Amino acid sequence: MRIGVDLGGHTLITALVSEPEVGTLPRIEKIDSVATPAGRLATDVMGAIADAVLRLTGGNIPVSSAGLAIPGMLDAGRRYSNILPNFPHDWDGLDVADALRKALSARNLSAGRISIENDANCYALGEGLAGEAVGISDFVAFTLGTGIGCGIVSGGRLLTGAHGMAGEGGHLVVGPDTPCRCGGMGHSETIAAADGTTERALKKGLPGDFQDLWAMRGTRDADEVIDATLDAMARTIATTCHMLDPKVVIIGGGMSKADGIIKALEMKTRPYLSTPLKKLLKLRRSKLGNEAALYGAAGL
Numbered sequence: 001m002r003i004g005v006d007l008g009g010h011t012l013i014t015a016l017v018s019e020p021e022v023g024t025l026p027r028i029e030k031i032d033s034v035a036t037p038a039g040r041l042a043t044d045v046m047g048a049i050a051d052a053v054l055r056l057t058g059g060n061i062p063v064s065s066a067g068l069a070i071p072g073m074l075d076a077g078r079r080y081s082n083i084l085p086n087f088p089h090d091w092d093g094l095d096v097a098d099a100l101r102k103a104l105s106a107r108n109l110s111a112g113r114i115s116i117e118n119d120a121n122c123y124a125l126g127e128g129l130a131g132e133a134v135g136i137s138d139f140v141a142f143t144l145g146t147g148i149g150c151g152i153v154s155g156g157r158l159l160t161g162a163h164g165m166a167g168e169g170g171h172l173v174v175g176p177d178t179p180c181r182c183g184g185m186g187h188s189e190t191i192a193a194a195d196g197t198t199e200r201a202l203k204k205g206l207p208g209d210f211q212d213l214w215a216m217r218g219t220r221d222a223d224e225v226i227d228a229t230l231d232a233m234a235r236t237i238a239t240t241c242h243m244l245d246p247k248v249v250i251i252g253g254g255m256s257k258a259d260g261i262i263k264a265l266e267m268k269t270r271p272y273l274s275t276p277l278k279k280l281l282k283l284r285r286s287k288l289g290n291e292a293a294l295y296g297a298a299g300l
Contacts, residue, residue, distance in 0.1 A: 001029070003056070003066035003111055004298030005049055006119065006290075009086045012036045012045065014052035015291075017298035019064065025130045026299065028291060030056050040087045042094050043103075050103035059109065066111035067300035068096060069122035069293040076164035078116055085181065115300035121158055121167065123252060123286075124151025125296030131287040132250050140246045141286070142169060143253035144233070147181075148189035154244060174235040191232035194255055200225045214258040230261075230268045237265065238272035241281065252286030 006013040016030040032052040037044035049068075057063060072084030072091070084091045097114035104111055117125070124141035127133045133141070137156040143149035148170025152159040159166045170189035171182055178196075180187040190196050198208040204221045207213050216222035237249055251262060262283050270278050286292055 001057070001061055001063055002026075002298040003053055003063055004028075004294040004296070005052075005066065005068045006122070006293040006297060007045065007049075007068060007070055008036060008119075009040065009071065010036055012048055012052070013290075013294060014049060014056060015294040015298065016056045016061070017295065020129075020299070025134065026295060027130070028294060031291075031294075032056050042088075042090045042099060046099045046103040047106075049100060050107050050109060053104065053109055053111065054107050057109070059107075063109075063111045065113040065115065065298075065300070066100065067115045067117065067122070067297035068100070069119040069297040070096065070116050071119045074116060074118060074164050076160065076162065078160075078164065081116070082164075115297075117158075117297065117300055118151075118167075119293050120149030121151040121160070122293040122296030122300075123149060124153055124250075124292075125158060125299055126288055126292035126294065127250050127252075127286060127296075128153055129299045130295050131292055132284045133248060136247050138244070138246050139248045139250060140169065140240055140244060141250040141252060141292075142233075142237070143286075144193065144251065144255035145253040146194050148193045148233075148236070149253070150240075152244060152246075154246075169236055169240055172236050172239055174232050174239070188232050188236040192229050192236065197225060197229045197255075200228065210255050211258060214261070230264055234265060234268035235272055237269045237283070238277075241269075241273060241277050245277075248282045248284055250284050250286055252289065252292060256285055 002017045004015045004017050014032045015028045018027050020026045073082045081091045081094050096116045133139045141151045150167050150169030152167040171187040173186045174188045175186045175191045177185045178190040180190050202208050266283050
């Protein structure tokens with residue numbers, strides 16, 4: 001069995017995942033979900049993961065590997081966490097595999113190989129292993145939530161770049177000089193993600209929750225806010241398609257659950273595409289949803 005971990009700022013999810021076999025897809029056997037330890041200190045998080053592994057295995061199910069989906073930037077060798085924007089500085093430069101191995105050992109557990117990857121990349125890998133991109137060698141997955149995550153698989157391989165930070169589709173420059181939390185300006189997620197959308201909605205006296213806002217389509221103020229969100233995301237998708245020529249673009253995250261949003265994004269995106277790509281555009285909603293990163297992490 002394998003372990004997949006999806007580390008979030010509020011929730012820590014750990015899953016026991018079957019070993020892949022020829023002709024079958026991996027499957028999640030058990031899931032353990034707990035609140036991420038208050039303070040989010042690395043030592044506390046590693047202990048919580050080890051405790052979850054103990055609960056999932058009972059201490060007597062052999063684990064061949066463990067993979068962690070990390071919400072931050074990692075080194076090119078995928079050993080150290082460079083920076084997790086919403087976590088304390090004890091994560092900066094942390095040897096994550098070594099820290100988890102020590103936490104497991106303290107509970108008389110082991111997990112063979114331990115790997116780490118950015119959480120959006122794990123999401124993409126999960127869709128390739130057991131979701132909408134099974135059998136597809138070139139695809140992009142976007143997660144639309146508080147920010148915009150992006151994972152790119154090209155030629156059957158995850159695109160990570162020279163410094164380990166490739167695939168940041170949410171930071172494509174598509175808008176005005178709006179400051180982004182990453183330190184840049186005019187990035188897609190400042191407009192198209194939930195936080196930017198909520199900010200514009202609240203200024204108009206509209207609901208901050210995206211699902212509630214989406215239900216108000218057809219009213220002038222709501223349409224103005226939603227149109228800006230869709231337009232920024234459409235520009236992001238179109239630019240990505242021109243750069244990478246993916247066979248399919250997968251949309252996940254909380255915002256993707258809005259009824260009709262995939263069709264709306266298709267209509268917004270096509271005018272920005274070259275004539276050949278207009279006919280080839282394929283947008284699909286994530287098949288695995290919140291479990292995608294768990295599959296991807298377990299498959300590292």
